[in-house]
Amino acid sequence: MAKNEGQIVIKKYANRRLYNTGTSTYVTLDDLAVMVKRGEDFIVQDAKSGEDITHSVLTQIIFEQESKTGNTLLPISFLRQLISFYGDQMQMVVPSYLEHSMQAFTEQQAQMREQINKAFGDTPLGKNLQVPLQLVEEQVKRNTEMFHQAMQMFSPFMAAPPAKESKKAEAKDIDELKEQLRALQTKLDNLG
Numbered sequence: 001m002a003k004n005e006g007q008i009v010i011k012k013y014a015n016r017r018l019y020n021t022g023t024s025t026y027v028t029l030d031d032l033a034v035m036v037k038r039g040e041d042f043i044v045q046d047a048k049s050g051e052d053i054t055h056s057v058l059t060q061i062i063f064e065q066e067s068k069t070g071n072t073l074l075p076i077s078f079l080r081q082l083i084s085f086y087g088d089q090m091q092m093v094v095p096s097y098l099e100h101s102m103q104a105f106t107e108q109q110a111q112m113r114e115q116i117n118k119a120f121g122d123t124p125l126g127k128n129l130q131v132p133l134q135l136v137e138e139q140v141k142r143n144t145e146m147f148h149q150a151m152q153m154f155s156p157f158m159a160a161p162p163a164k165e166s167k168k169a170e171a172k173d174i175d176e177l178k179e180q181l182r183a184l185q186t187k188l189d190n191l192g
Helices: 029-037 054-068 076-085 094-120 133-154 163-191
Strands: 007-012 018-020 025-027 042-046
Touching: 018 029, 029 042, 029 054, 042 054, 076 163, 094 133
Parallel strands: 007 042
Antiparallel strands: 007 018, 018 025
């Protein structure tokens, strides 16, 4: 397999086609999404210049997933907050914070699944892996608190947001998350 330091090399041609040099086959963005889910490490390069365009291709995959599935992972309030960081003095902190948050969330998934199995056992509810809302709410609160602490650490003169506004934003995020979970549960129920 053609690899670049342990990574599969995907070439993107001017006609927008993607070529997996490891398997010598053309692939789609959906194929790359599956590779990500399987944990396969790859890099996407412009076929002509050799430039690493992995970031833009992964962003394109997220955009397509968000638009076609109806099950968005990125709430509007999150997108607005993210956009507001572009050009901000805190922009350099956001990528590492998001990376660490996602890593912690991924690690906590195993714990959540274990708690669900303990709580619901072999019931239909347990089989559907419906995440109890209080677990998700607690995680959102912890992540929000960590984010505010990190922002204050890097900018000690930054005023803390008023508690009332912060709680409103947090409640709105939680409500959006609850709605997404309900929609997911409905889809799972329809599959079962």
